[in-house]
Amino acid sequence: MAKKQAPPRANLLQGTLDMLVLRTLLYGPAHGHQIGKHIQRTTNDFLQMQHGSLYPALHRLEERGWVASKWETAPDRNREFKYYRLTEMGRKQLVVEESQWQQMAEAVARVMWPAAEES
Amino acid sequence: MRWWQGWKGTAKRDADLARELQSDLELEEEEQREHGLSAREAHFAARRAFGNMTLIREQTREAWSWGWLEHLASDLKYGTRTLLRSPEFAIVSVLVMTLGIGATTSLFTMVRAVLLRPLPFRDPGKLVMLYEHYRHNNGGDGFNAVAPGDYRDWRSQTHGFEDMAAMRGYGGIISGVHSELPEVAQSAGGSANLFPLLGVAPAFGRIFTEAEDHPKGEPVVLLTWSLFQRRFAGDPSIIGKQIHLDTIPTTVIGVLPSWFTYPDARIQFWLPYAQTFSESDYRIHDGHQSEVVARLKPEVSAEAATQEVSAVQYGIHLANASKPVAEDVWARPMIDDLVKGVRTQMLVLLCAVTCMLLIACLNVSNLLVARAAARRREVAIRGSLGGSRLALIREQMTESLLICVAGGVLGLLLSLSSTRWLAANWRNLPRADSVHIDGWVFAFATGLVLTTGLLAGLVPAVASTGKGLLTALQESSRSASAGASRARLRKTMLTLEIALTVMLLVSAGLLFKSFMRLRMADLGCRIDHVMTMKFGLPEIQYDTPDKVMRFHESLLERVRRLPGVSGAALVSNAPGTGPQGDRVFTILERPTPTYSLQYDAMTLTADPQYFNVMQIPLLRGRVFTEHERLGNAHYIVVSKQFVDQFFPGEDPIGKHVRSGWDTNVENYEIIGEVGDTVYDVTKPVAATMYFPILSGIPNRTSEATIVAWSSGDPLAMSIPIQRQISALEPELPVYNALTMDQILGKTTATQGFAANLVLAFAALSLLLAAVGLYGVLSYLVTQRVSEIGIRIALGAQREQILRLILFDGLRPALLGLILGLTASAGATQLIRSMLYGTAPYDPAVIAAVILTLLSIASIACAFPAWRASRLDPMQALRTE
Numbered sequence: 001m002a003k004k005q006a007p008p009r010a011n012l013l014q015g016t017l018d019m020l021v022l023r024t025l026l027y028g029p030a031h032g033h034q035i036g037k038h039i040q041r042t043t044n045d046f047l048q049m050q051h052g053s054l055y056p057a058l059h060r061l062e063e064r065g066w067v068a069s070k071w072e073t074a075p076d077r078n079r080e081f082k083y084y085r086l087t088e089m090g091r092k093q094l095v096v097e098e099s100q101w102q103q104m105a106e107a108v109a110r111v112m113w114p115a116a117e118e119s
Numbered sequence: 120m121r122w123w124q125g126w127k128g129t130a131k132r133d134a135d136l137a138r139e140l141q142s143d144l145e146l147e148e149e150e151q152r153e154h155g156l157s158a159r160e161a162h163f164a165a166r167r168a169f170g171n172m173t174l175i176r177e178q179t180r181e182a183w184s185w186g187w188l189e190h191l192a193s194d195l196k197y198g199t200r201t202l203l204r205s206p207e208f209a210i211v212s213v214l215v216m217t218l219g220i221g222a223t224t225s226l227f228t229m230v231r232a233v234l235l236r237p238l239p240f241r242d243p244g245k246l247v248m249l250y251e252h253y254r255h256n257n258g259g260d261g262f263n264a265v266a267p268g269d270y271r272d273w274r275s276q277t278h279g280f281e282d283m284a285a286m287r288g289y290g291g292i293i294s295g296v297h298s299e300l301p302e303v304a305q306s307a308g309g310s311a312n313l314f315p316l317l318g319v320a321p322a323f324g325r326i327f328t329e330a331e332d333h334p335k336g337e338p339v340v341l342l343t344w345s346l347f348q349r350r351f352a353g354d355p356s357i358i359g360k361q362i363h364l365d366t367i368p369t370t371v372i373g374v375l376p377s378w379f380t381y382p383d384a385r386i387q388f389w390l391p392y393a394q395t396f397s398e399s400d401y402r403i404h405d406g407h408q409s410e411v412v413a414r415l416k417p418e419v420s421a422e423a424a425t426q427e428v429s430a431v432q433y434g435i436h437l438a439n440a441s442k443p444v445a446e447d448v449w450a451r452p453m454i455d456d457l458v459k460g461v462r463t464q465m466l467v468l469l470c471a472v473t474c475m476l477l478i479a480c481l482n483v484s485n486l487l488v489a490r491a492a493a494r495r496r497e498v499a500i501r502g503s504l505g506g507s508r509l510a511l512i513r514e515q516m517t518e519s520l521l522i523c524v525a526g527g528v529l530g531l532l533l534s535l536s537s538t539r540w541l542a543a544n545w546r547n548l549p550r551a552d553s554v555h556i557d558g559w560v561f562a563f564a565t566g567l568v569l570t571t572g573l574l575a576g577l578v579p580a581v582a583s584t585g586k587g588l589l590t591a592l593q594e595s596s597r598s599a600s601a602g603a604s605r606a607r608l609r610k611t612m613l614t615l616e617i618a619l620t621v622m623l624l625v626s627a628g629l630l631f632k633s634f635m636r637l638r639m640a641d642l643g644c645r646i647d648h649v650m651t652m653k654f655g656l657p658e659i660q661y662d663t664p665d666k667v668m669r670f671h672e673s674l675l676e677r678v679r680r681l682p683g684v685s686g687a688a689l690v691s692n693a694p695g696t697g698p699q700g701d702r703v704f705t706i707l708e709r710p711t712p713t714y715s716l717q718y719d720a721m722t723l724t725a726d727p728q729y730f731n732v733m734q735i736p737l738l739r740g741r742v743f744t745e746h747e748r749l750g751n752a753h754y755i756v757v758s759k760q761f762v763d764q765f766f767p768g769e770d771p772i773g774k775h776v777r778s779g780w781d782t783n784v785e786n787y788e789i790i791g792e793v794g795d796t797v798y799d800v801t802k803p804v805a806a807t808m809y810f811p812i813l814s815g816i817p818n819r820t821s822e823a824t825i826v827a828w829s830s831g832d833p834l835a836m837s838i839p840i841q842r843q844i845s846a847l848e849p850e851l852p853v854y855n856a857l858t859m860d861q862i863l864g865k866t867t868a869t870q871g872f873a874a875n876l877v878l879a880f881a882a883l884s885l886l887l888a889a890v891g892l893y894g895v896l897s898y899l900v901t902q903r904v905s906e907i908g909i910r911i912a913l914g915a916q917r918e919q920i921l922r923l924i925l926f927d928g929l930r931p932a933l934l935g936l937i938l939g940l941t942a943s944a945g946a947t948q949l950i951r952s953m954l955y956g957t958a959p960y961d962p963a964v965i966a967a968v969i970l971t972l973l974s975i976a977s978i979a980c981a982f983p984a985w986r987a988s989r990l991d992p993m994q995a996l997r998t999e
Contacts, residue, residue: 031139031142031143031146032139032143033143033146033147050170051168051169051170051175052170052171052174052175052178053178055136055139055140055175055178055179056175056178056179056181059136059179077146077149079142079145079146080142081139081142081143081146082135082138082139082142
């Protein structure tokens, strides 16, 4: 396989994908394609969505009861898509993951830029 | 049922997932078209963006909870299918693992039950056994039996232990009050506090009271469960009734619970400890026969408590300076005390089966490598098509796990029966009744299966998938020098296997040679055609020397008259029947030694003809005459060892020994010296004094063994001799009716048992190693077919090919042999204590092992080598 020469992009940290998916669903139900596109667009293509991780993640979240799915017809296209919707449990989980991420980010920041923290 | 629903759900979800991916893919395609791409370009762009659809589906499926199960199912399916494709391989491997796992589990069960499981008593970790220890004269292990006087002083004068109790082995004749069939039984004396100390409550009735635990106490008896069931049909109404013990009417006061078989299962009843002594003997400090159990106080250490008892003992020692009284007290945990005789044997056997299991593992591993080699192309192709290495390894591991699980299940079944057989046939095994398979054993077997499965499967799996795929594909296309590394791996495993086998063979050879030595050991007397039979005259009826002597004399007369009997004699104990009592003595003609130099020799009693009948050679002086009897019996005959030890370079005849053999210390004249006899073939000879049995002193000569030498089958004499005894005394039972051959067999049985088992394991291992050797070599020959073909085509001689292949196979065998011989130097240290008359580096054994291994290896190598040399070059070159 040839190496791709591409704009800067990063692989997602383990575990953060779940949080991003849950956060995206906070705007309302969406299907897999929309979720992927949304994350990619919002980060200006910095986070590249791998389908090989997105679908397993969606199914994993559903397995845990944090999202629920339903086949519905899309308003703009006359076709059915599998829409994912945040459940009550998912909402709680999002709060938990968000606070964990925040702590993590702060901790990393404290190590990386100690002076900035003290001033 | 849930499983099936989950399964069905999976199929539905799979379809759902496919639809989801399809719809999202189509959307992507539409979007690409809206960006202005052509339909065809959009189609491919969308596919590129999505990547490998099948992979996404597989990865998503793993997120479902049934993912792992699905994997397992497919792995199992593959594993079973590949195994069934070559059933011979599967059957051989499963059998090999069955043997290995079964034997190891059996031995583990035994070791756990006997060595590891706590004793079934209250708080058993706090129980210790106390022994006397002499600073001088350190024969044996330094743990010596305790005198009743010492025990009583310890108990009354020390406070380090919560309590201590005494017990001793005893014997007795049980008969009913209405003269039912008499029976000789083993019994034990236990102090009144013994059962509370151990935490044992009677199943029926009560235990001894302190008042009964007195030499003149009311005669009472506690029955063990087995006697209660066997002789009294488990009827509790026996409690409170009387039975006759040694013709003394004794009240049955209770029955011990069925699990209580301590100290061994042969004990039939328990008497109060003090009642097994006369009033004067109960006080003595120089007669040692008892065992003392003590329970530690929670806050006192065993060392501190023993120290205190030791101090008391030193006081007793000082107060009895002229008698053999030990200075110190030693303690050891009760469980160690109980298993001391079998620990080494068990550990040796466990090591032997573990070795065998390891060999079995290596063998299966080796066979798997061979199969993996045959499937390399398949594995390489699957790898290049995207099969993950983990999946491939997992699949191969499943195969070895399947073999091991099947072997484990069969092995567990095998060990169920083999454990029972072992427990039943292991002579004098303590706690044999507690041997059974439980959860722990099951867990152990499961662990064993997993470990062996991983061990056997991991090496071949990693080795066969690790190599560069391209190389594998290239190699298999033209295999002139194919699989060199794999062959090296197999040869390494083979070398290990052979080294282990050699270790086992050496150990087995040494043990077996020891056993043979024991079997051929010289007892120092006639062994063939001799019948022996023991009896003990009850002291109530036979209370004077005259009565005892008269019985002995009339019995001898009757037996000697029996047709077929060429000679008969009486002795207290026949040779080879174990250690007999010792007695201390001084020599009249020498200054009285201090206690630590006091002499001590084994005592036997014999009649005038004993030495002649048993062919014990007279070396000096004379033996007893018919006139040396009753009051005129102050003469002794001594053994050669006795003279060597106490009269080195002197003539002992006419010298006098002072000993308290009868009630008082008296002089006995030495009238003769005879050859040594052995009391236990595994032990060195002991200095022995023979006292005349015709003295008839009740306590000393009423127990006797009649030995009869016949021209015909000695066993046929058994019934006629018993008839003569019952003609004289109808209620007198005889016991230990054994030929001398049987006595010899009995004492060597334990050694024989261990030696035979290790030998069996070694033979099996040798067979496994031979199969391994053959397998590897056959594989090598198949690998090198074209090379050999070319060699022959270019003019190589058949003999050269034969030599080439033979040498290839014999090299790992030789390497393994050297490695194994080196390693056995360590292994033989473990079995050193089990050897008899055999050095750990016995050249004959080592030579035999080398010869056996080399010949077996040559046979295993010869066939593939011969086949290689017969190759038709044209055919060989065409096979590819």
